[in-house]
């Protein structure tokens with residue numbers, strides 16, 4: 001992951017909460033007015049392949065943030081998704097060909113009830129929440145994103161992890177004909193990530209199927225991805241196809257490429273520098289070119305919820 005300079009973005013591109021919520025309400029009303037909403041809570045506009053299909057989501061106030069949400073336009077055009085190219089604009093340009101139906105997620109390994117879930121069943125497994133999370137890329141930029149989904153633990157409890165399940169590996173899709181980026185050998189595809197079982201079962205760890213009350217755009221990791229807000233963005237694997245519960249710690253893609261730079265834990269930590277740059281501050285995307293960099297928060301601001309997971313661990317060693 002290189003560290004790139006950001007283009008200037010006017011502060012007008014931050015959307016106040018009532019504006020994006022209003023837009024979503026309008027979309028939902030429009031969808032309800034003209035189209036039947038299916039049992040899965042997904043409007044038939046989406047089933048018919050139209051874009052901006054709405055989801056039935058309920059805001060979970062436990063995860064509300066007192067910070068402006070990043071404009072949808074920026075969240076969907078400034079991306080890291082190397083399967084579609086390494087420029088921030090490549091995923092939005094190239095991900096249109098990602099085939100998101102049919103799609104299944106297979107859960108295997110150290111579980112009592114291994115099972116393959118169809119994406120449409122995942123959409124119905126639990127009520128879709130809206131949770132606003134701060135997200136921080138290891139490269140030094142951050143966003144505030146309203147994710148739609150539910151805790152990953154809701155899914156994992158369905159398959160009953162065994163007592164040997166100490167880690168969870170996430171394997172993501174490879175569609176060579178649809179992903180121009182996989183021709184480059186930067187990553188040993190598929191992109192893989194992993195969490196410790198207690199991290200995976202933590203209520204903050206989210207299985208995401210939408211943003212802003214709409215079906216997840218391809219460039220953001222459709223049809224299903226993770227959001228792990230206290231870790232650097234690369235831990236939040238996109239377009240997941242396999243979830244494997246393991247006894248041994250798996251090796252993540254970025255760890256394999258550059259182990260001195262990208263650790264397995266990758267907890268956001270202002271006091272532990274990347275070997276090539278400080279992590280003490282960050283730039284909030286959309287805050288404006290002249291806005292000062294902000295201080296990076298320990299565990300990205302989620303220390304109250306997650307610090308206990310790492311009690312007694314040397315976070316310099318387990319970076």
Ligand SMILES: Nc1nc2c(c(=O)[nH]1)N[C@H]1C(S)=C(S)[C@@H](COP(=O)(O)O)O[C@H]1N2
Nearest residue numbers: 079080081082137172191220233234236238
């Ligand atoms: N499959 C896959 N998942 C991925 C990546 C990727 O290249 N491939 N990039 C990661 C990185 S570095 C970040 S910062 C986030 C970006 O998510 P966003 O584009 O939705 O903001 O996705 C993560 N998940």
Ligand SMILES: [Mo]
Nearest residue numbers: 137138233234
């Ligand atoms: Mo990232």
